[in-house]
Amino acid sequence: MQFQPELDSELEEPLYRQLSAYFARLIESGKLATGERLPATRELAGQLGLNRTTVSAAYELLETEGLITGHVGRGSFVAARRIAQGPDWERLLARPAWQASWASAAPISFSASRPPEDLFPIEDFRKSVAEVLASGRLEAMLQLGPPGGYEPLRQYLLEEARQEGSLGAEDDLLITNGCQQALDLLRRVLVRTGTRVAIEDPVYPGLKNVLREGGAELVGFQDVARTAGAAILMLTPNFQNPTGLTMPLESRELALRTARDQRMVLVENDIYSRLRYEGEAQPAIKQMAPGAGTVLLRSFSKISFPGLRLGWVIGPRPLIAAMRETKQLTDLHSDQFSQAVMLRFAESGRLAAHQARAIAAGQERLQVALASVARWLPAGSRWTRPQGGLNLWVTLPDGLDSGTLLARAQREGVAYLPGNLFAVERPHTSSLRLSFGGVAPEQIARGIEILGQVFEDERKTRQWAEETPMPAMV
Amino acid sequence: MQFQPELDSELEEPLYRQLSAYFARLIESGKLATGERLPATRELAGQLGLNRTTVSAAYELLETEGLITGHVGRGSFVAARRIAQGPDWERLLARPAWQASWASAAPISFSASRPPEDLFPIEDFRKSVAEVLASGRLEAMLQLGPPGGYEPLRQYLLEEARQEGSLGAEDDLLITNGCQQALDLLRRVLVRTGTRVAIEDPVYPGLKNVLREGGAELVGFQDVARTAGAAILMLTPNFQNPTGLTMPLESRELALRTARDQRMVLVENDIYSRLRYEGEAQPAIKQMAPGAGTVLLRSFSKISFPGLRLGWVIGPRPLIAAMRETKQLTDLHSDQFSQAVMLRFAESGRLAAHQARAIAAGQERLQVALASVARWLPAGSRWTRPQGGLNLWVTLPDGLDSGTLLARAQREGVAYLPGNLFAVERPHTSSLRLSFGGVAPEQIARGIEILGQVFEDERKTRQWAEETPMPAMV
Numbered sequence: 001m002q003f004q005p006e007l008d009s010e011l012e013e014p015l016y017r018q019l020s021a022y023f024a025r026l027i028e029s030g031k032l033a034t035g036e037r038l039p040a041t042r043e044l045a046g047q048l049g050l051n052r053t054t055v056s057a058a059y060e061l062l063e064t065e066g067l068i069t070g071h072v073g074r075g076s077f078v079a080a081r082r083i084a085q086g087p088d089w090e091r092l093l094a095r096p097a098w099q100a101s102w103a104s105a106a107p108i109s110f111s112a113s114r115p116p117e118d119l120f121p122i123e124d125f126r127k128s129v130a131e132v133l134a135s136g137r138l139e140a141m142l143q144l145g146p147p148g149g150y151e152p153l154r155q156y157l158l159e160e161a162r163q164e165g166s167l168g169a170e171d172d173l174l175i176t177n178g179c180q181q182a183l184d185l186l187r188r189v190l191v192r193t194g195t196r197v198a199i200e201d202p203v204y205p206g207l208k209n210v211l212r213e214g215g216a217e218l219v220g221f222q223d224v225a226r227t228a229g230a231a232i233l234m235l236t237p238n239f240q241n242p243t244g245l246t247m248p249l250e251s252r253e254l255a256l257r258t259a260r261d262q263r264m265v266l267v268e269n270d271i272y273s274r275l276r277y278e279g280e281a282q283p284a285i286k287q288m289a290p291g292a293g294t295v296l297l298r299s300f301s302k303i304s305f306p307g308l309r310l311g312w313v314i315g316p317r318p319l320i321a322a323m324r325e326t327k328q329l330t331d332l333h334s335d336q337f338s339q340a341v342m343l344r345f346a347e348s349g350r351l352a353a354h355q356a357r358a359i360a361a362g363q364e365r366l367q368v369a370l371a372s373v374a375r376w377l378p379a380g381s382r383w384t385r386p387q388g389g390l391n392l393w394v395t396l397p398d399g400l401d402s403g404t405l406l407a408r409a410q411r412e413g414v415a416y417l418p419g420n421l422f423a424v425e426r427p428h429t430s431s432l433r434l435s436f437g438g439v440a441p442e443q444i445a446r447g448i449e450i451l452g453q454v455f456e457d458e459r460k461t462r463q464w465a466e467e468t469p470m471p472a473m474v
Numbered sequence: 475m476q477f478q479p480e481l482d483s484e485l486e487e488p489l490y491r492q493l494s495a496y497f498a499r500l501i502e503s504g505k506l507a508t509g510e511r512l513p514a515t516r517e518l519a520g521q522l523g524l525n526r527t528t529v530s531a532a533y534e535l536l537e538t539e540g541l542i543t544g545h546v547g548r549g550s551f552v553a554a555r556r557i558a559q560g561p562d563w564e565r566l567l568a569r570p571a572w573q574a575s576w577a578s579a580a581p582i583s584f585s586a587s588r589p590p591e592d593l594f595p596i597e598d599f600r601k602s603v604a605e606v607l608a609s610g611r612l613e614a615m616l617q618l619g620p621p622g623g624y625e626p627l628r629q630y631l632l633e634e635a636r637q638e639g640s641l642g643a644e645d646d647l648l649i650t651n652g653c654q655q656a657l658d659l660l661r662r663v664l665v666r667t668g669t670r671v672a673i674e675d676p677v678y679p680g681l682k683n684v685l686r687e688g689g690a691e692l693v694g695f696q697d698v699a700r701t702a703g704a705a706i707l708m709l710t711p712n713f714q715n716p717t718g719l720t721m722p723l724e725s726r727e728l729a730l731r732t733a734r735d736q737r738m739v740l741v742e743n744d745i746y747s748r749l750r751y752e753g754e755a756q757p758a759i760k761q762m763a764p765g766a767g768t769v770l771l772r773s774f775s776k777i778s779f780p781g782l783r784l785g786w787v788i789g790p791r792p793l794i795a796a797m798r799e800t801k802q803l804t805d806l807h808s809d810q811f812s813q814a815v816m817l818r819f820a821e822s823g824r825l826a827a828h829q830a831r832a833i834a835a836g837q838e839r840l841q842v843a844l845a846s847v848a849r850w851l852p853a854g855s856r857w858t859r860p861q862g863g864l865n866l867w868v869t870l871p872d873g874l875d876s877g878t879l880l881a882r883a884q885r886e887g888v889a890y891l892p893g894n895l896f897a898v899e900r901p902h903t904s905s906l907r908l909s910f911g912g913v914a915p916e917q918i919a920r921g922i923e924i925l926g927q928v929f930e931d932e933r934k935t936r937q938w939a940e941e942t943p944m945p946a947m948v
Contacts, residue, residue, distance in 0.1 A: 012754070028643060028765065064731040065763040086767030087739045089792040092664055092705070117617040125616065126607050133600050142599065142779035143591040169502050177651065177805035184804050188687075190566055210803045213662075231566070257538045265561045280486070289539035291502060293560030305616040307810040318563040329684045330658050331651035335809040336781040 001032070003044065015050065016057035020065075023058065027067045027078055038068060038076040106415035108447035110434040113204075113241055113390045114306055118440070119361055124350040125305070125341075131348070132340045141336045147328040149175025149312070150339035156347060157298075157312050166284055168291040172320035174327065175312045177334050179271050179299040180206055182313040182323075185330070186267060186295070187214040189322040190232060198230040198264075202393070202422030202431065204241040207234065207269070220425035224258040232265045233258070237285060239272035239389025242422050242433035246387055252285045260292060265319075271299040271311070274355055275437075276388035277363035286314065295319065300342055302390065302437075303355055308338040362388070362437055368444045369436040376452025378459045390437025395419075395430050398459055402432040409454050414447045475506070477518065489524065490531035494539075497532065501541045501552055512542060512550040580889035582921035584908040587678075587715055587864045588780055592914070593835055598824040599779070599815075605822070606814045615810045621802040623649025623786070624813035630821060631772075631786050640758055642765035646794035648801065649786045651808050653745050653773040654680055656787040656797075659804070660741060660769070661688040663796040664706060672704040672738075676867070676896030676905065678715040681708065681743070694899035698732040706739045707732070711759060712747035713863025716896050716907035720861055726759045734766060739793075745773040745785070748829055749911075750862035751837035760788065769793065774816055776864065776911075777829055782812040836862070836911055842918045843910040850926025852933045864911025869893075869904050872933055876906040883928050888921045 005022035007015055026032040038044075041059060045052040059076050062068045066086070070076045105111070132141075141150070148154060154173055161167035176182040183206070191197065193215030199208060201220030208218060219226055227233055235255060237247035247255075259266035268285045286296040299311030313323065327333065345351050369392050373383050380397025396402060402418040409415065419431030436444050479496035481489055500506040512518075515533060519526040533550050536542045540560070544550045579585070606615075615624070622628060628647055635641035650656040657680070665671065667689030673682060675694030682692060693700055701707055709729060711721035721729075733740035742759045760770040773785030787797065801807065819825050843866050847857050854871025870876060876892040883890065893905030910918050 061727070064727060064734060065766050066734055067765075086734070086790065087737050089790060092739065093792055093796045112618060114618045117613040120613055120616050122612050122616075125612065129603060129607060133603060138596050138599065139591040139594055140781075142594050142596075142781040144586060144588045144775070144780040177809070180803070181805040206803065206806075213800075213803060253535070253538060260538065260540055260560070263561050265566065288535075291498075291541070292539050301618070305811075306618040306806075307614075307616040309805060309807065309809050316560065316563060318567055322567045326687075329654070329680065329687060330804070331655040331783060332680075332780075333783065335651070335783050335812050337779075337812055337815075338809050341811075 001036075003039065003047070005048065007048070007050075016054045016061065019048075019050070019054065019058035020061040023062055024065065024067055027062075032078050034078050034080050036078045038078070040075055106410045107413040108439065108443050108450070109415040110436060110439060110447060111415045111417050112438060113302075113433075113435040114438045115302060115304070115358060115390070116361065116365075116438045116440070119354075119357060120305065121350060121354045121357075124348075124354065125345065128341050128344040128348060128350065131344050132337070135340075137340070141340050145333050145336045147324050147333045149173075149334060150336045150343070153339045153343040154312075156343055161296075161314055164287060166286045166290055166296055167314060168293070168316070170291065170293075170316050171314055172317045173312055173314050174320050174323050175310065175334055175339065176327070177309040177311070177331070178301050178306070179269065179297050179311040180210075181309075181327075181330075182297045182311055183207055183269075184210050185323040185326050186232075186313075187211050187216065188326050188330075189319070190265060191216045195232070196230040197232045197234060198227045199234045199424060200236065200240060200243075201424035201426055202242050202419060202428050203424055204236075205421045208424060218424050224254055227258055227262060227264060230262070230264055232267060234267040234269065235285070236269040236272070238270060238282065239275065239386055239391070241272070241389070242391050242417070242419075243384050243393040244386025244389050244391045245384055245393075246279070246282060249282060252282070252288060256285055256289055256292060256294070259294070265295060266293070267295045267297065269297045271297065271302050272389040274303050275359060275362055275390065277359060277366055279387040300346075300351075303358060304342070304345065304351060308335075308342060310334065310338060310342050362390070365436050365439065365441055365444055366392075368441045369434060369448065372445050372448035373434075373452075376449045378452065378456045381455075390435050392434040392436055393419075394432050394434060396432075396455055397430075398462060399430060400455060400458055400462075401429050403429060405454060405458060408458075409451055412450045412454055414450045414454075416451070475510075477513065477521070479522070481522070481524075490528045490535065493522075493524070493528065493532035494535040497536055498539065498541055501536075506552050508552050508554050510552045512552070514549055580884045581887040582913065582917050582924070583889040584910060584913060584921060585889045585891050586912060587776075587907075587909040588912045589776060589778070589832060589864070590835065590839075590912045590914070593828075593831060594779065595824060595828045595831075598822075598828065599819065602815050602818040602822060602824060605818050606811070609814075611814075615814050619807050619810045621798050621807045623647075623808060624810045624817070627813045627817040628786075630817055635770075635788055638761060640760045640764055640770055641788060642767070642790070644765065644767075644790050645788055646791045647786055647788050648794050648798050649784065649808055649813065650801070651783040651785070651805070652775050652780070653743065653771050653785040654684075655783075655801075655804075656771045656785055657681055657743075658684050659797040659800050660706075660787075661685050661690065662800050662804075663793070664739060665690045669706070670704040671706045671708060672701045673708045673898060674710065674714060674717075675898035675900055676716050676893060676902050677898055678710075679895045682898060692898050698728055701732055701736060701738060704736070704738055706741060708741040708743065709759070710743040710746070712744055712756060713749065713860055713865070715746070715863070716865050716891070716893075717858050717867040718860025718863050718865045719858055719867075720753070720756060723756060726756070726762060730759055730763055730766060730768070733768070739767070739769060741769045741771065743771045745771065745776050746863040748777050749833060749836055749864065751833060751840055753861040774820075774825075777832060778816070778819065778825060782809075782816060784808065784812060784816050836864070839910050839913065839915055839918055840866075842915045843908060843922065846919050846922035846926075847908075850923045852926065852930045855929075864909055866908040866910055868906050868908060870906070870929055871904075872936060873904060874929055874932055874936075875903050877903060879928060879932060882932075883925055886924045886928055888924045888928075890925070 007018050041055040045055045068076045069079045158173050191214035195216050197216045198219045198221040270284050286294045293316050295315035297313050383394045417433045419428030481492050515529040519529045542550045543553045632647050665688035669690050671690045672693045672695040744758050760768045767790050769789035771787050857868040891907045893902030
């Protein structure tokens with residue numbers, strides 16, 4: 001191979017670097033293959049009319065970059081794929097399997113618990129942004145801010161909490177990047193290896209995974225007896241994810257009492273409560289006893305714009321102070337411009353107006369979902385009857401496995417999340433979550449019809465296999 | 475005390491809850507003090523014309539909430555401060571001291587390494603927002619997005635990296651909430667208890683604290699010999715925080731070679747490089763060998779709007795994949811609306827225009843800062859001579875302690891960060907960081923003049939004390 005680098009001694013970049021870059025391009029593009037020998041430095045220096053030290057310096061740099069390897073007396077050779085010489089990522093990044101992501105896509109997807117974007121009040125959002133832009137406080141919003149959150153939004157949320165009776169006298173409030181960050185910060189300040197945490201089973205994977213990453217020992221919470229020895233009890237009393245169920249008032253009181261007696265931290269994830277479509281409103285546990293040290297998580301994500309990532313947490317001052325310090329380590333603070341826009345959206349009454357529309361839409365979707373599962377799912381299927389929220393929990397009959405059936409459902413154009421993703425102690429392999437909230441009503445009906453066919457086919461196949469005697473093996 | 479609750483049996487809220495809320499308010503407001511006895515249930519029921527079970531239920535709820543304690547046969551008493559009965563926060567939240575925050579305020583504050591907000595191009599920001607609002611892609615931005623970042627911005631940054639030669643063939647890119655989150659995610663995927671990390675000494679507290687939270691063993695990096703056994707080497711080659719210094723090209727090459735030889739992960743924090751005021755530009759280490767596995771951190775915070783919290787990280791695919799999964803656990807993804815606005819701000823050329831103005835302003839401020847320290851600091855003081863960035867590192871003579879002097883400086887109206895906050899292995903008690911970038915030139919001059927007087931006073935007092943013989947103790 002003839003080497004003809006375009007070298008220019010007039011450039012600021014020294015010749016040896018120009019030469020090394022020339023070879024690097026040849027190697028990266030594959031024109032010089034692994035194992036090929038580079039010309040000896042003396043030889044190349046002669047060919048190109050360069051000083052031999054220039055060629056040596058270029059080779060040395062290529063070696064540093066791992067592109068070539070030098071063998072004394074034998075010359076320099078193009079190295080094997082460089083990545084193998086860098087850090088040993090496989091060893092460095094070894095992680096338990098629970099960190100696998102759980103996305104599953106299809107034309108009709110019931111897999112994300114999110115509000116429908118076609119209902120987003122875009123004009124009201126635009127107005128809110130325009131009002132913030134006109135406010136003349138932009139410099140402060142765009143500058144580095146305090147870790148606790150954009151103070152006007154924080155004050156607005158504090159006042160709202162005061163009015164609804166969810167702010168204890170010893171409480172403070174921290175703004176987070178959605179509820180997920182509140183969960184993450186809680187685990188960072190409260191969970192050490194072996195810390196026992198009682199959580200619902202099934203439960204949202206983002207909750208159990210973040211706790212497991214912190215080394216928590218998870219206990220499925222069925223009744224308060226299971227909380228013995230737990231330092232933390234985490235509940236979603238309103239429209240739980242994934243079941244959609246609501247906790248009765250008496251169970252809330254019992255949980256509160258148990259937390260108090262055992263001095264457990266009671267964390268109440270309450271991000272769905274404003275999406276009630278029917279039945280009587282239940283108070284948050286926090287509202288039942290604002291001073292009892294309960295930690296309340298709220299978010300704008302389910303009731304407005306999840307893309308802005310805004311939530312908040314209310315709890316005792318020492319806890320909020322520790323979370324705020326950790327928030328500073330994590331990302332300094334949340335985006336202030338979006339906080340200002342969200343404040344405007346809320347205090348202008350646009351959030352409340354949107355919420356009314358979201359409730360009407362959710363109600364319709366829930367009804368379509370319930371009617372469709374009743375009509376299309378195989379006999380023996382069971383499902384929850386949520387009074388609000390975005391999720392429905394279905395359990396299939398005859399040991400049908402929702403995990404193995406997912407691939408078939410996806411081939412038919414429908415996705416959901418299989419139950420095993422939500423498992424804490426029980427396997428939930430026959431269950432699945434249908435997040436109906438973000439799907440249009442006609443798609444909900446069509447999607448569940450398709451799922452019903454997929455599940456029914458499998459059920460029949462199994463039945464046939466069970467009922468048909470196997471031929472003798474010959 | 476006469477109890478006159480306003481109870482209304484027409485309300486949805488049961489009477490026992492109304493009654494318990496009445497007592498809760500009396501106790502929380504202090505009108506019923508700790509230790510006071512509540513009327514017997516029979517007695518109160520008679521007074522208020524209630525069923526006795528209603529009063530009992532109210533008392534039971536108050537007990538659940540920890541507001542009163544019942545003693546059989548003696549009655550119910552207002553409990554001692556309730557916080558004592560909740561979770562034991564002091565034990566639960568026990569944290570090492572390194573998590574203390576490091577804010578220090580004063581009328582003239584050199585304590586935050588941030589750009590000046592009076593230079594923010596507010597009109598250009600407004601235009602960028604308006605263009606995003608008009609773009610018709612709002613629904614997708616406001617909906618839940620992918621953990622890797624808002625894809626159009628991610629593609630823009632990937633292309634920029636390709637063009638400047640900082641994207642290796644095996645690399646990927648993740649958008650983070652500023653550089654701080656990139657550091658936090660790196661430590662979450664790479665650092666376990668005892669992982670050895672070599673970092674500069676002195677170094678930015680947000681870096682060392684996040685590493686320490688993860689259990690890292692920190693080694694002050696003075697030369698490559700100190701890196702033996704380290705899994706990670708973290709450097710800020712351009713305008714380091716706090717020193718403001720630039721790493722010579724040869725040292726960068728040596729660091730690269732050492733990282734390669736020892737298979738260390740080399741993390742390059744490069745958030746200041748675009749703020750060069752003088753001298754020749756140096757390539758990022760990542761640009762010197764894009765395929766060598768180096769991890770590059772960048773941010774919009776120092777060159778535009780820190781309040782939006784936007785940064786990004788470029789590195790080998792397996793690493794970025796692990797960080798992306800962890801990002802999902804942490805906060806799902808970064809705010810998409812601000813990402814869209816920042817993309818518009820950058821691709822419209824407004825960011826580049828602002829950068830030119832930021833460089834001119836920074837240059838002036840650096841010169842004022844250097845002239846002022848030369849003029850006002852006590853004889854024997856030393857300081858760095860940065861060619862860019864936002865920070866200057868000063869070391870005082872005669873063992874003056876910047877930590878103890880801070881309170882006096884603040885009383886005189888000037889704040890800075892004392893050197894011990896930046897300490898890894900060496901104490902740096904005589905040093906301090908002056909973040910001049912965000913301070914107006916006349917304030918820089920005035921602030922350093924005041925500091926000079928405070929430090930000089932202390933020096934003279936000490937000298938006097940040393941030179942004056944102590945009288946005999948009688």
